[in-house]
Amino acid sequence: MAFASIYVPHFLVQSVVRAEPALRERAVVLVDGNPLLEKVVAMSDAAARAGIQLNMTKSQATQFSGIEIRSRSRAQEKATHAALLDLGWSVSPRVEDTALDTIVLDLAGLASLFHADENIADELLRRAATLGLLVNVAISSNLEAATHAARGFPGVTIISPGEEAQRLGCMPIGVLSPSLEVLETLERWGVRTCAELAALPLLQLSERLGQEGVRLHELARGASRRSLVLAEPLICFEEEMPLDYAVAELEPLAFLLGRLLDQLCARLTARSLAASAIRLRFDLERSSENNSQFLDGKSSGEPALGVYEKVLNLPVPMRNSKMLLRLLRLQLQANPPKASIVKIYLAADPARQRFAQGGLFLPSSPDPEKLELTIARLTNLVGDSHIGSPELVDTHRPGEFRMNRFTPSRDESLKNRKSSKPATGLRAFRPSLPLKVELREGYPARISFRGMRGEVVAASGPWRTSGDWWQEDPWQHDEWDLEIHFRFSPAIHLEHISTPCPQRGLYRIFYDSLRGNWFMRGIYD
Amino acid sequence: MAQNLAALRAKIEFDLRGRASAPFDYHERKFAETAYIGIPEIDYWTGGLPRGGFTEICGLPCSGRTSFLLSALASRTAHAEVCVLVDGSDNFDPHSAQAAGVELKQLLWVRCRNIDQALRATDLLLQGRGFGLIALDLGDMPPQTVRHVPLNAWFRFRRSVENTQTIFVVLDQEPNAKTCASLVLRLGSEAARWSTTIETHTADSFVHPSAWLLDGVDVRAEVLRSRIQQAAVEGFHRGFASASIGGDTGIFETKAIWNDPGNLLFESKSKGLKKQG
Numbered sequence: 037m038a039f040a041s042i043y044v045p046h047f048l049v050q051s052v053v054r055a056e057p058a059l060r061e062r063a064v065v066l067v068d069g070n071p072l073l074e075k076v077v078a079m080s081d082a083a084a085r086a087g088i089q090l091n092m093t094k095s096q097a098t099q100f101s102g103i104e105i106r107s108r109s110r111a112q113e114k115a116t117h118a119a120l121l122d123l124g125w126s127v128s129p130r131v132e133d134t135a136l137d138t139i140v141l142d143l144a145g146l147a148s149l150f151h152a153d154e155n156i157a158d159e160l161l162r163r164a165a166t167l168g169l170l171v172n173v174a175i176s177s178n179l180e181a182a183t184h185a186a187r188g189f190p191g192v193t194i195i196s197p198g199e200e201a202q203r204l205g206c207m208p209i210g211v212l213s214p215s216l217e218v219l220e221t222l223e224r225w226g227v228r229t230c231a232e233l234a235a236l237p238l239l240q241l242s243e244r245l246g247q248e249g250v251r252l253h254e255l256a257r258g259a260s261r262r263s264l265v266l267a268e269p270l271i272c273f274e275e276e277m278p279l280d281y282a283v284a285e286l287e288p289l290a291f292l293l294g295r296l297l298d299q300l301c302a303r304l305t306a307r308s309l310a311a312s313a314i315r316l317r318f319d320l321e322r323s324s325e326n327n328s329q330f331l332d333g334k335s336s337g338e339p340a341l342g343v344y345e346k347v348l349n350l351p352v353p354m355r356n357s358k359m360l361l362r363l364l365r366l367q368l369q370a371n372p373p374k375a376s377i378v379k380i381y382l383a384a385d386p387a388r389q390r391f392a393q394g395g396l397f398l399p400s401s402p403d404p405e406k407l408e409l410t411i412a413r414l415t416n417l418v419g420d421s422h423i424g425s426p427e428l429v430d431t432h433r434p435g436e437f438r439m440n441r442f443t444p445s446r447d448e449s450l451k452n453r454k455s456s457k458p459a460t461g462l463r464a465f466r467p468s469l470p471l472k473v474e475l476r477e478g479y480p481a482r483i484s485f486r487g488m489r490g491e492v493v494a495a496s497g498p499w500r501t502s503g504d505w506w507q508e509d510p511w512q513h514d515e516w517d518l519e520i521h522f523r524f525s526p527a528i529h530l531e532h533i534s535t536p537c538p539q540r541g542l543y544r545i546f547y548d549s550l551r552g553n554w555f556m557r558g559i560y561d
Numbered sequence: 562m563a564q565n566l567a568a569l570r571a572k573i574e575f576d577l578r579g580r581a582s583a584p585f586d587y588h589e590r591k592f593a594e595t596a597y598i599g600i601p602e603i604d605y606w607t608g609g610l611p612r613g614g615f616t617e618i619c620g621l622p623c624s625g626r627t628s629f630l631l632s633a634l635a636s637r638t639a640h641a642e643v644c645v646l647v648d649g650s651d652n653f654d655p656h657s658a659q660a661a662g663v664e665l666k667q668l669l670w671v672r673c674r675n676i677d678q679a680l681r682a683t684d685l686l687l688q689g690r691g692f693g694l695i696a697l698d699l700g701d702m703p704p705q706t707v708r709h710v711p712l713n714a715w716f717r718f719r720r721s722v723e724n725t726q727t728i729f730v731v732l733d734q735e736p737n738a739k740t741c742a743s744l745v746l747r748l749g750s751e752a753a754r755w756s757t758t759i760e761t762h763t764a765d766s767f768v769h770p771s772a773w774l775l776d777g778v779d780v781r782a783e784v785l786r787s788r789i790q791q792a793a794v795e796g797f798h799r800g801f802a803s804a805s806i807g808g809d810t811g812i813f814e815t816k817a818i819w820n821d822p823g824n825l826l827f828e829s830k831s832k833g834l835k836k837q838g
Contacts, residue, residue: 399640399642399726403691406690406691407691410685410688410689411669414685417678418671418682422672422674423669423671424670425665425668425669426653428665439670444643444669445667458600459628459631459661460628460657460778461627461628461630461654461661462627462657463627463653464652464654494773495773496773496774497771498771517774519753519755541750542623542753558652559622559623560778561626
């Protein structure tokens with residue numbers, strides 16, 4: 037049995053750098069605390085070499101050139117920790133959530149997949165890099181030895197069984213996390229490494245340092261035993277990013293959203309999942325001019341922070357970050373937030389990846405992801421209610437239908453359905469055109485509409501329909517099919533643009549008994 | 562001289578790299594694959610609508626364009642293809658479409674308010690790829706408006722649909738696409754057909770209008786231009802038993818949806834003898 041421990045050095049700094057990869061090569065300093073009293077709480081190695089020290093004030097840190105100062109972000113630390121766990125679960129189903137910056141994996145059963153421990157370690161490093169993390173990996177048959185080796189040694193450390201004490205010997209005892217008092221005592225004794233601690237007699241050590249001394253002695257020898265405490269797999273994929281400055285424009289916002297989506301999709305990929313919906317939430321800047329937009333009605337004395345929320349439901353589970361970004365951009369262009377954004381929150385509803393079995397004899401169809409993007413662009417162009425697939429409503433009201441979301445089927449049963457003979461198509465007028473009708477013995481004889489006047493040469497009707505008398509909008513129509521001859525074929529003057537009309541035509545008109553008017557429903561074409 | 566030509570050719574190919582592959586190579590025109598639209602007369606004459614090609618159907622209102630379009634949509638959706646209708650004037654009637662056999666779940670209907678929206682929507686859809694049929698219905702747009710569509714727009718549509726399996730159909734009142742269209746048909750209505758339940762010698766729709774039913778329309782179709790290879794057309798002719806039409810025109814019949822026994826839309830209609838006031 038072997039264990040792999042993954043440790044993220046400079047965890048606080050890496051949490052911030054993960055969202056801004058450009059900072060990875062720079063000297064980064066994190067500050068935290070109340071404004072004006074912010075102090076340095078973490079720094080990268082480059083910043084330490086430049087002379088930055090912990091607990092330095094922010095104003096002192098700004099005196100150094102070439103330093104990038106960022107605020108500590110607990111939201112990003114939480115997201116980074118979640119990404120670390122996703123990394124573990126992508127390799128092994130048994131993961132221990134040891135600390136915010138450390139996890140331990142049980143490698144049992146992975147030999148058949150990866151063959152050698154070195155391969156496992158390399159794969160962990162590679163997958164961590166895709167998640168934006170630089171990690172240390174240590175593999176040992178002793179759980180505690182692996183954990184401390186990952187914390188103590190950079191890069192990959194592989195400890196063969198029985199060599200724990202020898203490999204941990206040169207590690208400083210500070211890595212074992214002793215209490216401050218014990219650490220000071222050991223330093224006074226001149227004990228600085230694990231080998232020196234392991235060389236001390238156990239009985240005398242326990243007399244002077246108690247149980248903690250015994251524990252440290254076992255850890256230094258790599259002899260400590262404990263069981264793995266398994267963590268529950270998280271089904272939560274969230275990323276947050278508080279912004280130092282409010283963002284008001286779409287382009288920089290899209291850049292930030294792209295980064296968050298890259299991280300989110302990398303985590304989904306690590307767990308072999310995809311997103312069925314993306315939830316977006318912006319915290320908006322407090323506006324002194326438009327407080328009425330954000331007041332929540334409670335007498336808090338201050339206007340509430342505005343919130344912008346959007347849910348992007350996907351027709352098929354996706355994890356292509358570029359495609360998701362395009363869809364979000366289209367949504368934001370159509371419905372932009374009303375104030376500048378100070379915080380971004382992004383979450384994905386996980387779902388199993390889509391597996392589509394193609395057929396040799398099925399016709400080609402649009403790629404679902406591309407189709408979704410095309411429909412989103414068309415929606416921006418014509419409006420949400422003007423695009424979709426029509427569905428007839430179960431009613432006798434003429435012309436009733438509803439627009440549904442377009443989800444084409446690849447149903448084999450559709451193929452080879454016997455199509456009807458060519459039917460006479462009707463072009464509908466929306467809304468129905470008002471007419472003037474001259475009657476002869478109760479039947480339409482002449483029709484006038486849109487500047488045209490024609491004689492009815494053949495008529496069929498009336499065909500009465502009525503319904504919904506129990507509702508607020510009942511209808512009662514007498515419909516006619518008419519063949520109309522236009523004598524002079526005048527041009528129709530429609531919005532000052534002339535258009536020719538046919539010499540004769542077939543029209544469907546109806547008399548609305550409730551409104552007492554004639555209308556044209558459509559033209560047969 | 563030959564060396565100079567070779568050097569010049571190499572320089573031009575180098576300058577065009579990444580934008581045009583093999584600009585001096587001769588590209589043989591591919592044999593056009595066609596798809597039937599379910600109107601035997603049209604399929605006989607044209608060999609079907611070309612895939613990867615631009616078809617223009619022109620005619621005045623009441624000339625049979627919509628019947629043609631619905632038949633094409635019904636034929637393609639029956640083969641589980643995804644179809645799109647870009648409706649320039651929002652005139653599409655889902656009821657008559659379903660009665661004509663169109664599988665509405667396979668149809669994406671884009672309802673536009675003006676020609677600009679219609680052209681932009683068509684651009685987006687042609688770039689999206691994968692559709693079996695894309696129809697742009699400008700049939701109710703004033704001809705002056707459609708004439709002002711620049712030729713490069715039609716050319717762009719043609720280039721977008723080339724080398725794809727998509728059938729692109731445009732409906733308008735007069736031919737506008739010029740040489741960009743591979744197939745241009747002009748439709749015109751002939752006589753309407755009415756059927757009656759009473760004796761013909763007393764038949765007068767004005768005496769007994771409730772005894773008459775619209776039976777359908779005869780539509781005349783004229784092929785104005787066709788670039789579909791003759792072999793494709795002849796191949797279809799060999800499989801077609803009857804050929805009762807001559808010349809470049811033909812007449813096909815449409816049937817009013819009264820005659821479709823599967824149409825439930827009109828089951829509840831009742832004959833009203835009440836006079837209208």
